[in-house]
Amino acid sequence: MSQYILLRHREIPNLDQLDVYLKHGGFEALKKVVTQMQPADVVNEVKASGLRGRGGAGFPTGVKWSFLPNNIWPHYVVCNADESEPGTFKDREILESNPFQLLEGLMIASYAVQANVAYIYLRGEFWQIAHQLDEKIAELEKAGLLGDNLFGTAYSLRIYTHLGAGAYICGEETALLESLEGKLGQPRLRPPFPAVYGLYGKPTVVNNVETLANLPPILENGAQWYRRFGTEKSPGMKIFCLSGNVNRPGNYELPLGTTFRELIYTHGGGIPEGRKVKAILPAGASSAIIAVNDDTILDTPMDYESVAAIGSQLGSASVIVADETVNMAWLVARTVNFFKHESCGKCTPCREGTFWMNRIAQRMMAGKATESDVDLLETVANQIAGKCLCALGEFSVMAVQTGIGQFRVDFLNQVKQTAPATQGD
Amino acid sequence: MNELLQTYPEEVKQILAKYPAEYKRSAVMPLLYLAQRKEGYVPRQALEDIAEILEITPTEVASIVGFYTLYYDQPAGRYRIQVCTDLPCALRGADRFLEELCQRLGIREGETTPDGLFTVEAVKCLAACHRAPVFQVQGDGEIEYHENQTVELTLAWMEQVREKVRAEKEAQS
Numbered sequence: 001m002s003q004y005i006l007l008r009h010r011e012i013p014n015l016d017q018l019d020v021y022l023k024h025g026g027f028e029a030l031k032k033v034v035t036q037m038q039p040a041d042v043v044n045e046v047k048a049s050g051l052r053g054r055g056g057a058g059f060p061t062g063v064k065w066s067f068l069p070n071n072i073w074p075h076y077v078v079c080n081a082d083e084s085e086p087g088t089f090k091d092r093e094i095l096e097s098n099p100f101q102l103l104e105g106l107m108i109a110s111y112a113v114q115a116n117v118a119y120i121y122l123r124g125e126f127w128q129i130a131h132q133l134d135e136k137i138a139e140l141e142k143a144g145l146l147g148d149n150l151f152g153t154a155y156s157l158r159i160y161t162h163l164g165a166g167a168y169i170c171g172e173e174t175a176l177l178e179s180l181e182g183k184l185g186q187p188r189l190r191p192p193f194p195a196v197y198g199l200y201g202k203p204t205v206v207n208n209v210e211t212l213a214n215l216p217p218i219l220e221n222g223a224q225w226y227r228r229f230g231t232e233k234s235p236g237m238k239i240f241c242l243s244g245n246v247n248r249p250g251n252y253e254l255p256l257g258t259t260f261r262e263l264i265y266t267h268g269g270g271i272p273e274g275r276k277v278k279a280i281l282p283a284g285a286s287s288a289i290i291a292v293n294d295d296t297i298l299d300t301p302m303d304y305e306s307v308a309a310i311g312s313q314l315g316s317a318s319v320i321v322a323d324e325t326v327n328m329a330w331l332v333a334r335t336v337n338f339f340k341h342e343s344c345g346k347c348t349p350c351r352e353g354t355f356w357m358n359r360i361a362q363r364m365m366a367g368k369a370t371e372s373d374v375d376l377l378e379t380v381a382n383q384i385a386g387k388c389l390c391a392l393g394e395f396s397v398m399a400v401q402t403g404i405g406q407f408r409v410d411f412l413n414q415v416k417q418t419a420p421a422t423q424g425d
Numbered sequence: 426m427n428e429l430l431q432t433y434p435e436e437v438k439q440i441l442a443k444y445p446a447e448y449k450r451s452a453v454m455p456l457l458y459l460a461q462r463k464e465g466y467v468p469r470q471a472l473e474d475i476a477e478i479l480e481i482t483p484t485e486v487a488s489i490v491g492f493y494t495l496y497y498d499q500p501a502g503r504y505r506i507q508v509c510t511d512l513p514c515a516l517r518g519a520d521r522f523l524e525e526l527c528q529r530l531g532i533r534e535g536e537t538t539p540d541g542l543f544t545v546e547a548v549k550c551l552a553a554c555h556r557a558p559v560f561q562v563q564g565d566g567e568i569e570y571h572e573n574q575t576v577e578l579t580l581a582w583m584e585q586v587r588e589k590v591r592a593e594k595e596a597q598s
Contacts, residue, residue, distance in 0.1 A: 084549075085550070086511040086512050086549075086550040087512070087550075091552075092553075124493070124568070125495070125552070125568055127567060128570070162443070162451075165458075165493035165494070165495040165496055166493050167492065179454070181448065181451055182448075182450035182451045182454065182479070182489070184488060185493070200445065242555070243513035243517075244554075245517075249513075249556075250555045285550075320516070320554075334511065334512045338511055338512070338549060338550070342549065
């Protein structure tokens with residue numbers, strides 16, 4: 001059988017063309033869903049598939065849908081295409097090369113919750129992609145596959161794209177909704193969750209690009225077929241974004257539960273010049289750092305449970321590899337700088353905390369810090385943890401806490417100025 | 426007189442059609458892109474124009490410009506070369522790339538070339554970590570990615586842009 005269910009364009013040339021997509025079974029799943037299935041059946045099928053949100057949180061998609069109340073209308077579906085986590089570049093490949101599978105998935109999700117309007121919120125940098133998508137949407141409308149009375153039924157749907165403008169926080173679903181409403185991208189206090197109070201105060205589903213792209217194959221082949229891939233608790237295929245010190249960085253579509261070793265060595269071609277892996281950030285800059293002191297760590301399967309069991313998180317599976325030449329103080333300073341820049345400023349622990357962490361970390365890199373600054377940095381991180389309004393602030397301390405905890409010697413060397421101040425390939 | 430509406434009547438109409446009439450404030454971000462298209466930054470007058478179209482205050486529009494990094498309230502080079510220096514790119518030599526590029530151009534990060542054409546800046550993650558060094562170019566109302574870069578490749582591309590701009594000027598005169 002085929003190697004891909006998401007990155008199918010790698011085997012089928014020009015899959016981004018509507019006629020090619022249709023020739024390869026495109027919109028069969030949607031047709032079946034709209035003409036033969038009740039919305040509740042679609043929700044149940046997706047629940048049974050065990051599909052979990054691919055944006056990072058890993059929450060079961062069908063369950064998320066089932067939270068929408070049926071006495072408040074209209075419902076909205078919003079596709080989260082704000083892909084901004086350092087180390088993540090998977091949604092972009094789907095959007096660029098397999099856009100119709102995403103659109104079909106978005107339409108299936110919309111039918112499942114009976115939304116008649118769906119938005120695709122793209123990060124502003126995806127300007128070109130948004131224009132391509134607008135063309136694809138127009139093409140679908142012209143072909144009668146999108147718009148009023150789909151497949152001769154009473155169901156109608158419109159899809160619109162909306163460009164963000166350079167704010168990482170807008171990947172957080174409530175900040176995304178605020179931004180889509182024309183406000184600052186600042187997260188809302190939850191509850192209420194978007195399922196009840198979402199876009200324009202109406203019940204809303206927010207799903208990641210990759211999550212939605214999974215829907216056409218699931219509805220076409222059934223939940224049991226989908227469960228053949230991956231593990232029992234983390235079923236399905238996943239796009240792993242491999243970056244950092246590896247010979248072949250890129251997107252790799254593999255079953256959940258594939259080991260770090262297979263990803264890095266079999267697919268990623270190993271580390272340049274045969275160097276050793278020092279650390280892995282499996283969920284981008286937001287990761288708790290995995291120290292690879294012991295080579296057997298690399299045999300950890302990459303599913304939600306197994307990565308959590310070794311003290312980190314799978315997140316969106318953006319695997320950043322740092323080899324033995326990397327100064328971890330430098331690495332942590334880089335992640336801290338990112339979060340300081342991206343903090344939205346709404347809650348104090350994050351706004352002030354990331355500012356101070358960055359100040360201390362940059363002082364270290366400038367060679368102006370002392371040993372007590374290492375402890376100070378750790379203390380500030382501990383003060384932020386558990387006190388933030390959203391996950392951004394919580395994630396900002398992950399690399400700091402696990403970095404200092406596991407690589408204190410790098411920090412001490414840095415303040416003693418014996419470690420290299422910068423790092424590159 | 427609403428200058429934005431007069432310059433782009435069709436575009437404004439299309440943008441507003443995407444959102445429910447009672448929530449037209451949603452259109453503030455696309456309208457700001459429109460306002461920025463010509464000059465590469467949002468002129469003061471546009472804040473008033475957008476506020477009038479959306480029935481919100483100019484201050485509210487300005488707050489959006491301030492919050493989001495892809496909007497500018499000051500002019501810069503016609504093309505903003507924005508190099509990602511986040512962790513995955515930095516592990517693949519992005520810092521060195523940026524430093525060398527600036528050196529060859531004789532400017533510092535954040536500055537503009539003497540001909541006023543290019544501003545070079547460091548930015549946050551662009552979702553192209555596997556093809557570092559990478560930069561995006563913001564200019565003429567568009568955003569374009571340049572991946573797997575070397576300083577030589579970038580300089581050659583800049584020369585092409587200079588040629589294009591020269592040809593444009595000649596055609597105008």
